[in-house]
Amino acid sequence: xxxxxxxxxxxxxxxxxxxxxxxxxxxxxxxxxxxxxxxxxxxxxxxxxxxxxxxxxxxxxxxxxxxxxxxxxxxxxxxxxxxxxxxxxxxxxxxxxxxxxxxxxxxxxxxxxxxxxxxxxxxxxxxxxxxxxxxxxxxx
Amino acid sequence: xxxxxxxxxxxxxxxxxxxxxxxxxxxxxxxxxxxxxxxxxxxxxxxxxxxxxxxxxxxxxxxxxxxxxxxxxxxxxxxxxxxxxxxxxxxxxxxxxxxxxxxxxxxxxxxxxxxxxxxxxxxxxxxxxxxxxxxxxxxx
Numbered sequence: 498x499x500x501x502x503x504x505x506x507x508x509x510x511x512x513x514x515x516x517x518x519x520x521x522x523x524x525x526x527x528x529x530x531x532x533x534x535x536x537x538x539x540x541x542x543x544x545x546x547x548x549x550x551x552x553x554x555x556x557x558x559x560x561x562x563x564x565x566x567x568x569x570x571x572x573x574x575x576x577x578x579x580x581x582x583x584x585x586x587x588x589x590x591x592x593x594x595x596x597x598x599x600x601x602x603x604x605x606x607x608x609x610x611x612x613x614x615x616x617x618x619x620x621x622x623x624x625x626x627x628x629x630x631x632x633x634x635x636x637x
Numbered sequence: 638x639x640x641x642x643x644x645x646x647x648x649x650x651x652x653x654x655x656x657x658x659x660x661x662x663x664x665x666x667x668x669x670x671x672x673x674x675x676x677x678x679x680x681x682x683x684x685x686x687x688x689x690x691x692x693x694x695x696x697x698x699x700x701x702x703x704x705x706x707x708x709x710x711x712x713x714x715x716x717x718x719x720x721x722x723x724x725x726x727x728x729x730x731x732x733x734x735x736x737x738x739x740x741x742x743x744x745x746x747x748x749x750x751x752x753x754x755x756x757x758x759x760x761x762x763x764x765x766x767x768x769x770x771x772x773x774x775x776x777x
Contacts, residue, residue: 541713542702542713542714543695543698543699543702543716544698544699544702544703544714551695551699552692552695555683555691555692555695558683558684559683559684559691562682562683562684563684573681573682573719573720573721573724574682574684574718575717575718575719575720575721576683576717576718577715577716577717577718577719578714578715578716578717579713579715579717579743580713580715581713581715581733581740581741581742582741584713593721600721601721601722601746602721602745602746603719603743603745603746605742605743606741606742606743
Protein backbone atom coordinates (compact mmCIF):
# COMPACT_ATOMS: atom_id res chain seq x y z
CA UNK A 498 0.00 0.00 0.00
CA UNK A 499 1.26 3.48 -0.83
CA UNK A 500 2.38 5.55 2.12
CA UNK A 501 3.89 8.99 1.82
CA UNK A 502 7.50 9.07 3.00
CA UNK A 503 7.69 10.56 6.53
CA UNK A 504 10.21 13.20 5.45
CA UNK A 505 7.93 14.42 2.65
CA UNK A 506 5.03 14.35 5.09
CA UNK A 507 6.99 16.55 7.49
CA UNK A 508 8.36 19.00 4.91
CA UNK A 509 5.20 19.45 2.83
CA UNK A 510 1.50 20.19 2.94
CA UNK A 511 -0.83 17.76 1.13
CA UNK A 512 -3.03 19.45 -1.48
CA UNK A 513 -4.79 16.45 -3.01
CA UNK A 514 -4.49 13.58 -5.45
CA UNK A 515 -4.18 13.55 -9.21
CA UNK A 516 -5.22 10.19 -10.73
CA UNK A 517 -1.65 8.92 -10.18
CA UNK A 518 0.19 11.34 -7.92
CA UNK A 519 -0.24 12.98 -4.56
CA UNK A 520 0.27 16.73 -4.96
CA UNK A 521 2.28 18.43 -2.22
CA UNK A 522 3.17 22.03 -1.46
CA UNK A 523 6.72 22.25 -0.16
CA UNK A 524 6.58 24.27 3.04
CA UNK A 525 9.14 26.80 1.86
CA UNK A 526 7.88 30.29 1.04
CA UNK A 527 11.14 31.08 -0.80
CA UNK A 528 9.83 29.62 -4.07
CA UNK A 529 6.59 28.29 -5.55
CA UNK A 530 7.53 24.64 -5.04
CA UNK A 531 5.23 21.68 -5.64
CA UNK A 532 5.96 17.96 -5.60
CA UNK A 533 4.26 15.05 -7.34
CA UNK A 534 4.52 11.65 -5.67
CA UNK A 535 3.21 8.66 -7.66
CA UNK A 536 0.93 6.67 -5.33
CA UNK A 537 2.75 3.43 -6.04
CA UNK A 538 4.42 1.26 -3.45
CA UNK A 539 8.23 1.12 -3.47
CA UNK A 540 8.70 3.32 -6.52
CA UNK A 541 12.16 4.88 -6.82
CA UNK A 542 12.90 5.54 -10.48
CA UNK A 543 10.67 7.02 -13.17
CA UNK A 544 11.76 4.58 -15.87
CA UNK A 545 10.75 1.60 -13.71
CA UNK A 546 7.13 2.73 -13.54
CA UNK A 547 4.82 1.03 -16.04
CA UNK A 548 4.55 2.78 -19.40
CA UNK A 549 1.02 3.87 -18.55
CA UNK A 550 2.14 5.30 -15.20
CA UNK A 551 5.04 7.14 -16.84
CA UNK A 552 2.68 8.73 -19.34
CA UNK A 553 0.28 9.70 -16.58
CA UNK A 554 3.10 11.13 -14.44
CA UNK A 555 4.21 13.40 -17.28
CA UNK A 556 0.63 14.40 -18.05
CA UNK A 557 0.17 15.43 -14.41
CA UNK A 558 3.54 17.20 -14.43
CA UNK A 559 2.49 19.26 -17.46
CA UNK A 560 -0.89 20.06 -15.89
CA UNK A 561 0.83 21.19 -12.70
CA UNK A 562 3.40 23.22 -14.64
CA UNK A 563 0.73 24.99 -16.68
CA UNK A 564 -1.19 25.85 -13.55
CA UNK A 565 1.95 27.10 -11.77
CA UNK A 566 2.69 29.43 -14.69
CA UNK A 567 -0.76 30.99 -14.35
CA UNK A 568 -0.74 31.17 -10.57
CA UNK A 569 2.80 32.40 -9.84
CA UNK A 570 5.40 34.68 -11.38
CA UNK A 571 8.72 32.99 -12.18
CA UNK A 572 11.31 32.91 -14.91
CA UNK A 573 12.13 29.20 -15.25
CA UNK A 574 10.57 26.02 -14.00
CA UNK A 575 12.95 23.45 -12.53
CA UNK A 576 11.53 19.92 -12.88
CA UNK A 577 13.56 17.23 -11.15
CA UNK A 578 13.47 13.73 -9.72
CA UNK A 579 16.52 13.43 -7.47
CA UNK A 580 15.78 11.15 -4.53
CA UNK A 581 19.26 10.97 -3.03
CA UNK A 582 17.86 11.80 0.41
CA UNK A 583 14.25 10.59 0.14
CA UNK A 584 14.30 7.56 -2.12
CA UNK A 585 10.51 7.43 -2.64
CA UNK A 586 9.98 8.65 -6.19
CA UNK A 587 8.95 12.31 -6.15
CA UNK A 588 9.10 14.96 -8.82
CA UNK A 589 9.95 18.53 -7.85
CA UNK A 590 8.50 21.53 -9.67
CA UNK A 591 10.17 24.73 -8.52
CA UNK A 592 9.46 28.15 -10.01
CA UNK A 593 12.77 30.00 -10.18
CA UNK A 594 13.50 33.69 -10.55
CA UNK A 595 16.72 35.70 -10.91
CA UNK A 596 15.76 37.42 -7.64
CA UNK A 597 15.56 34.20 -5.63
CA UNK A 598 18.37 33.55 -3.15
CA UNK A 599 19.79 30.47 -4.92
CA UNK A 600 19.55 31.64 -8.53
CA UNK A 601 20.98 30.31 -10.80
CA UNK A 602 22.08 27.37 -8.64
CA UNK A 603 19.84 24.48 -7.65
CA UNK A 604 17.60 24.82 -4.58
CA UNK A 605 18.17 21.46 -2.94
CA UNK A 606 20.26 21.37 0.22
CA UNK A 607 21.25 25.03 -0.08
CA UNK A 608 19.20 26.97 2.45
CA UNK A 609 16.90 26.08 5.33
CA UNK A 610 13.26 26.34 4.24
CA UNK A 611 11.27 29.41 5.27
CA UNK A 612 7.95 28.02 6.50
CA UNK A 613 4.73 29.60 5.24
CA UNK A 614 2.41 31.27 7.67
CA UNK A 615 -0.76 29.19 8.01
CA UNK A 616 -2.78 31.90 6.28
CA UNK A 617 -0.57 31.93 3.20
CA UNK A 618 -0.21 28.16 2.83
CA UNK A 619 -3.96 27.72 3.30
CA UNK A 620 -4.58 30.29 0.58
CA UNK A 621 -2.26 28.47 -1.85
CA UNK A 622 -3.82 25.10 -1.05
CA UNK A 623 -7.33 26.51 -1.56
CA UNK A 624 -6.29 28.12 -4.83
CA UNK A 625 -4.67 24.92 -6.11
CA UNK A 626 -7.69 22.80 -5.16
CA UNK A 627 -10.02 25.25 -6.84
CA UNK A 628 -8.04 25.87 -10.03
CA UNK A 629 -6.98 22.22 -10.45
CA UNK A 630 -10.45 20.90 -9.56
CA UNK A 631 -10.86 19.55 -13.08
CA UNK A 632 -7.86 17.25 -12.77
CA UNK A 633 -7.61 16.49 -9.05
CA UNK A 634 -9.68 13.62 -7.71
CA UNK A 635 -13.00 14.68 -6.24
CA UNK A 636 -12.32 13.12 -2.85
CA UNK A 637 -9.41 15.39 -2.14
CA UNK B 638 16.42 25.65 -37.11
CA UNK B 639 17.69 23.79 -34.06
CA UNK B 640 21.17 24.69 -32.93
CA UNK B 641 22.79 23.27 -29.85
CA UNK B 642 23.45 25.96 -27.22
CA UNK B 643 27.16 26.96 -27.32
CA UNK B 644 27.61 26.24 -23.60
CA UNK B 645 26.28 22.69 -24.00
CA UNK B 646 28.47 22.31 -27.09
CA UNK B 647 31.50 23.34 -25.04
CA UNK B 648 30.74 21.26 -21.93
CA UNK B 649 29.61 18.06 -23.65
CA UNK B 650 30.46 15.47 -26.28
CA UNK B 651 27.80 14.69 -28.90
CA UNK B 652 26.89 10.99 -29.06
CA UNK B 653 24.07 11.04 -31.61
CA UNK B 654 20.40 11.74 -32.15
CA UNK B 655 17.32 9.98 -30.85
CA UNK B 656 14.22 10.68 -32.98
CA UNK B 657 13.59 13.84 -30.93
CA UNK B 658 16.66 14.59 -28.84
CA UNK B 659 20.37 15.07 -29.29
CA UNK B 660 22.19 12.83 -26.83
CA UNK B 661 25.21 14.36 -25.09
CA UNK B 662 27.85 13.02 -22.73
CA UNK B 663 28.70 15.64 -20.11
CA UNK B 664 32.48 15.95 -20.11
CA UNK B 665 32.77 15.25 -16.39
CA UNK B 666 34.26 11.93 -15.35
CA UNK B 667 32.94 12.38 -11.80
CA UNK B 668 29.58 10.83 -12.67
CA UNK B 669 27.92 8.99 -15.55
CA UNK B 670 26.10 12.08 -16.83
CA UNK B 671 24.09 12.28 -20.06
CA UNK B 672 21.88 15.04 -21.40
CA UNK B 673 18.93 14.96 -23.80
CA UNK B 674 18.26 18.11 -25.83
CA UNK B 675 15.03 18.16 -27.88
CA UNK B 676 15.94 19.29 -31.40
CA UNK B 677 13.30 22.00 -31.41
CA UNK B 678 13.96 25.66 -31.92
CA UNK B 679 13.54 27.97 -28.92
CA UNK B 680 12.31 25.30 -26.54
CA UNK B 681 12.66 26.19 -22.86
CA UNK B 682 10.04 24.30 -20.88
CA UNK B 683 8.94 20.67 -21.14
CA UNK B 684 5.24 21.44 -20.76
CA UNK B 685 5.33 23.82 -23.73
CA UNK B 686 6.47 21.09 -26.12
CA UNK B 687 3.67 19.51 -28.14
CA UNK B 688 2.00 16.52 -26.49
CA UNK B 689 3.67 14.21 -29.03
CA UNK B 690 7.10 15.71 -28.33
CA UNK B 691 6.58 15.42 -24.58
CA UNK B 692 5.70 11.75 -24.94
CA UNK B 693 8.72 11.17 -27.14
CA UNK B 694 11.02 13.03 -24.74
CA UNK B 695 9.97 10.80 -21.86
CA UNK B 696 10.25 7.69 -24.01
CA UNK B 697 13.83 8.65 -24.89
CA UNK B 698 14.54 9.51 -21.26
CA UNK B 699 13.40 6.05 -20.16
CA UNK B 700 15.45 4.38 -22.90
CA UNK B 701 18.52 6.34 -21.85
CA UNK B 702 17.92 5.57 -18.17
CA UNK B 703 17.54 1.84 -18.83
CA UNK B 704 20.76 1.82 -20.81
CA UNK B 705 22.63 3.80 -18.14
CA UNK B 706 21.57 1.26 -15.50
CA UNK B 707 23.05 -1.55 -17.55
CA UNK B 708 26.23 0.30 -18.52
CA UNK B 709 27.21 1.99 -15.25
CA UNK B 710 27.06 1.30 -11.53
CA UNK B 711 25.12 3.87 -9.52
CA UNK B 712 22.63 4.03 -6.68
CA UNK B 713 20.12 6.64 -7.86
CA UNK B 714 19.40 8.35 -11.13
CA UNK B 715 18.86 12.11 -10.96
CA UNK B 716 16.65 13.29 -13.83
CA UNK B 717 16.28 17.06 -14.08
CA UNK B 718 15.39 19.93 -16.38
CA UNK B 719 16.75 23.07 -14.72
CA UNK B 720 17.84 25.60 -17.34
CA UNK B 721 18.63 28.51 -15.03
CA UNK B 722 22.03 28.96 -16.73
CA UNK B 723 21.44 27.47 -20.19
CA UNK B 724 17.84 28.21 -21.08
CA UNK B 725 17.69 25.81 -24.06
CA UNK B 726 15.59 22.89 -22.85
CA UNK B 727 17.85 20.04 -21.78
CA UNK B 728 17.23 17.08 -19.52
CA UNK B 729 20.03 15.86 -17.26
CA UNK B 730 20.45 12.19 -16.35
CA UNK B 731 23.09 11.78 -13.67
CA UNK B 732 23.96 8.45 -12.05
CA UNK B 733 24.60 9.14 -8.36
CA UNK B 734 26.39 7.08 -5.75
CA UNK B 735 26.97 7.52 -2.01
CA UNK B 736 30.70 7.59 -2.83
CA UNK B 737 30.46 10.53 -5.24
CA UNK B 738 31.80 13.86 -3.99
CA UNK B 739 28.46 15.70 -3.96
CA UNK B 740 26.26 12.96 -2.52
CA UNK B 741 23.51 13.43 -1.41
CA UNK B 742 23.45 17.03 -2.66
CA UNK B 743 22.76 18.05 -6.24
CA UNK B 744 25.63 18.10 -8.75
CA UNK B 745 24.94 21.40 -10.50
CA UNK B 746 27.22 24.30 -9.75
CA UNK B 747 29.03 22.45 -7.00
CA UNK B 748 32.40 21.35 -8.36
CA UNK B 749 34.42 22.06 -11.50
CA UNK B 750 34.05 19.21 -13.98
CA UNK B 751 36.85 16.66 -14.28
CA UNK B 752 37.33 16.22 -18.03
CA UNK B 753 37.53 12.70 -19.43
CA UNK B 754 40.69 11.54 -21.14
CA UNK B 755 40.03 11.16 -24.87
CA UNK B 756 40.41 7.39 -24.59
CA UNK B 757 37.74 7.08 -21.91
CA UNK B 758 35.21 9.45 -23.48
CA UNK B 759 35.66 7.76 -26.87
CA UNK B 760 35.03 4.39 -25.26
CA UNK B 761 31.81 5.62 -23.65
CA UNK B 762 30.62 7.23 -26.88
CA UNK B 763 31.33 4.03 -28.84
CA UNK B 764 29.57 1.93 -26.24
CA UNK B 765 26.52 4.23 -26.22
CA UNK B 766 26.31 4.26 -30.02
CA UNK B 767 26.60 0.50 -30.15
CA UNK B 768 24.21 -0.39 -27.34
CA UNK B 769 21.65 2.29 -28.24
CA UNK B 770 21.90 1.56 -31.97
CA UNK B 771 18.32 0.31 -32.00
CA UNK B 772 16.97 3.67 -30.87
CA UNK B 773 19.49 6.24 -32.13
CA UNK B 774 19.06 7.51 -35.68
CA UNK B 775 21.16 5.66 -38.21
CA UNK B 776 22.98 8.76 -39.41
CA UNK B 777 24.60 9.37 -36.07
